[in-house]
Amino acid sequence: MPRLDATTLPHLSPSVWTPRYDRSEVGVGIVHLGVGGFHRSHQAVYVDRLLESGQVDWGICGVGVLPSDRRMAEVMAAQDRLYTLVVKHPDGYLDARVVGSIAEYLLAPDDPDAVVERMAAPGTRIVSLTVTEGGYNTSHETGRFDTGAPAVVADLRPGSPPRTTFGLVTEALVRRRERGLPPFAVVSCDNIPGNGHLAREAFAAFAGLRDPALGEWVAGEVAFPNSMVDRITPVTTDADREQVAAAIGVEDAWPVVCEPWTQWVLEEFAGGRPPLEDVGVQVVADVAPYELMKLRLLNAGHQVLAHLGRLAGHGYVHQASQDPLFREFLAGYLDEEATPTLPRVPGIDLRRYKADLVGRFANPAVADTLARICENASDRIPQFLLPVIRADLEAGRDVRRSVAVLAGWARTAEGADDAGRPLELSDPRGEALARRARDADPLEFLRERDVFGDLADDPRVAEPFVATRVALRERGARATVEDLVRGRRRRRAG
Numbered sequence: 001m002p003r004l005d006a007t008t009l010p011h012l013s014p015s016v017w018t019p020r021y022d023r024s025e026v027g028v029g030i031v032h033l034g035v036g037g038f039h040r041s042h043q044a045v046y047v048d049r050l051l052e053s054g055q056v057d058w059g060i061c062g063v064g065v066l067p068s069d070r071r072m073a074e075v076m077a078a079q080d081r082l083y084t085l086v087v088k089h090p091d092g093y094l095d096a097r098v099v100g101s102i103a104e105y106l107l108a109p110d111d112p113d114a115v116v117e118r119m120a121a122p123g124t125r126i127v128s129l130t131v132t133e134g135g136y137n138t139s140h141e142t143g144r145f146d147t148g149a150p151a152v153v154a155d156l157r158p159g160s161p162p163r164t165t166f167g168l169v170t171e172a173l174v175r176r177r178e179r180g181l182p183p184f185a186v187v188s189c190d191n192i193p194g195n196g197h198l199a200r201e202a203f204a205a206f207a208g209l210r211d212p213a214l215g216e217w218v219a220g221e222v223a224f225p226n227s228m229v230d231r232i233t234p235v236t237t238d239a240d241r242e243q244v245a246a247a248i249g250v251e252d253a254w255p256v257v258c259e260p261w262t263q264w265v266l267e268e269f270a271g272g273r274p275p276l277e278d279v280g281v282q283v284v285a286d287v288a289p290y291e292l293m294k295l296r297l298l299n300a301g302h303q304v305l306a307h308l309g310r311l312a313g314h315g316y317v318h319q320a321s322q323d324p325l326f327r328e329f330l331a332g333y334l335d336e337e338a339t340p341t342l343p344r345v346p347g348i349d350l351r352r353y354k355a356d357l358v359g360r361f362a363n364p365a366v367a368d369t370l371a372r373i374c375e376n377a378s379d380r381i382p383q384f385l386l387p388v389i390r391a392d393l394e395a396g397r398d399v400r401r402s403v404a405v406l407a408g409w410a411r412t413a414e415g416a417d418d419a420g421r422p423l424e425l426s427d428p429r430g431e432a433l434a435r436r437a438r439d440a441d442p443l444e445f446l447r448e449r450d451v452f453g454d455l456a457d458d459p460r461v462a463e464p465f466v467a468t469r470v471a472l473r474e475r476g477a478r479a480t481v482e483d484l485v486r487g488r489r490r491r492r493a494g
Contacts, residue, residue: 230261
C-alpha cells in the first residue's frame with residue numbers, strides 16, 4: 001500500500017478533506033515545541049483552517065525537544081509533514097482530514113542552533129508549547145522554578161548548546177533582541193491554571209539565571225497570553241493505523257484520532273497574531289473562568305473516573321462513564337464539589353457543558369484508556385483536583401468524593417486492581433508513591449508534600465482518606481463508590 005505523502009495526496013478519496021492551499025507558498029509564522037497527538041488534533045488543525053482562508057504566512061515549524069521525539073521526526077520527514085486527523089463520532093462515523101499546516105519539522109537534539117535560528121527568524125511571531133503539565137520545571141510545593149535541575153544547570157554552562165525548552169527559547173529571544181527584532185509571543189497550550197503566567201515565571205527565571213537584566217526584560221517585554229485548550233485525543237494505536245489505511249487507501253505511520261468537540265480560548269496579546277477568531281478560536285480578555293471550568297470539570301472529572309474505575313476493572317473512559325454507578329459518582333463530583341468553586345463563565349451554560357462533558361466521556365468510538373488518564377498523575381492531580389479540594393475546604397463544603405479519588409490513586413499505586421490484575425503506575429514519582437502507598441500507615445501516601453502540600457495535616461481530608469483506603473482494601477472500589485453515591489442520595493432526599 002502506498003504511503004501518505006505529497007505524491008499520493010491527489011489520489012485520496014474525495015471523502016477525505018485535503019489541503020486546498022499550495023503548501024509550497026506557506027511560510028513559518030509559528031514555532032511549536034512538543035509535537036504530539038494533542039497539538040496535531042488541536043492547534044495544528046486551527047492553523048490548517050487559517051491557511052485555507054489565505055493566511056499563508058502562519059505555517060508551523062514543529063520542534064522535537066527530546067531524543068524520544070526522533071520517531072516523530074522520521075515520520076514527518078517520510079510523509080512530507082502530512083498526517084491524517086480522524087474525528088470519531090459516537091455513532092461510529094469517521095471524518096478524515098489530511099492536515100498540512102506543519103511546514104517544517106526540526107529535532108533539537110540533532111541541531112539546536114537550527115531551532116534557535118528558526119525562532120529568531122523575522123517571520124516567527126509565535127512560539128507555542130505543549131510540554132506537559134510537568135514541563136515547566138516548577139515545584140508543586142513552592143511554585144517556584146527549580147534552579148538546581150540538572151538539565152537547567154547544564155544549559156547555563158558557558159558555551160553549552162541549549163537543550164531544554166528554556167534554553168532554546170531564551171537564546172532565540174537574545175538573538176532577536178541583538179538583531180533589533182521584537183520578541184515573539186510565547187503561547188502555552190498546556191492544561192495548567194494560568195499557563196501564560198506560569199510560562200512567564202519559568203522563562204523569566206531561567207533568563208534571570210543567565211543574566212538578571214535579561215530576566216527582567218523577558219518578564220516585562222515578552223507576551224505570555226493565557227490559553228485554554230480542549231479536545232480529547234487518545235494515544236494512536238495500531239488498530240487506528242489499520243482503520244485509517246482502510247479508509248483513505250494509503251498508509252499513515254502516525255495518524256491522530258480525536259473526538260468531535262474542540263475548543264481554544266486565548267487571551268488577546270500584542271505583537272501580531274493571525275485572525276484566529278475567524279477559524280473558531282475564542283479570543284477573550286480573560287481566560288481564567290474558561291480554564292478553571294475545563295480544568296476542574298473535564299480534567300479533574302477524568303481523574304474522578306480513572307483511578308477508581310481502574311480498580312473496579314474498567315479499561316476505558318467510556319466504560320466507566322457508561323457505568324450507572326460511576327456516572328452518578330461523577331455527577332456528584334461535578335455538581336457538588338467542582339461547580340461551586342467556579343466563577344461565572346461568560347457565554348457558557350454550565351449545566352449544558354456538564355451534560356455535554358458526560359456525553360463526551362461516554363463516546364465509545366474514541367476508546368480513550370483510563371491508563372492514559374492516570375499517567376503522570378503527580379503532575380495532573382495537583383493542577384486539576386487539589387485546587388477543588390482546597391477551595392471547598394476554605395468554603396466549608398463537602399470533599400468526600402475528591403478525597404476518595406486520592407485514596408483510589410493510592411490504592412492503584414499499590415500495583416493491582418480489585419481482582420488482583422497488575423496496574424502499571426506511569427508517573428515521574430512512581431517509585432516514591434508506590435513505597436508510600438504500601439506503607440503500613442494508610443496516611444503515608446498523602447505525606448508526599450511535593451504533591452499534596454499540607455493536606456495530610458487537615459483532619460477533614462486525612463480522616464475520610466484513611467477511611468476510604470480501608471474500605472477500598474476490604475470491600476473494593478465498586479462497593480466504596482456505591483456507599484458514596486448512596487450517601488448523596490440520602491442527603492438529597494433529606
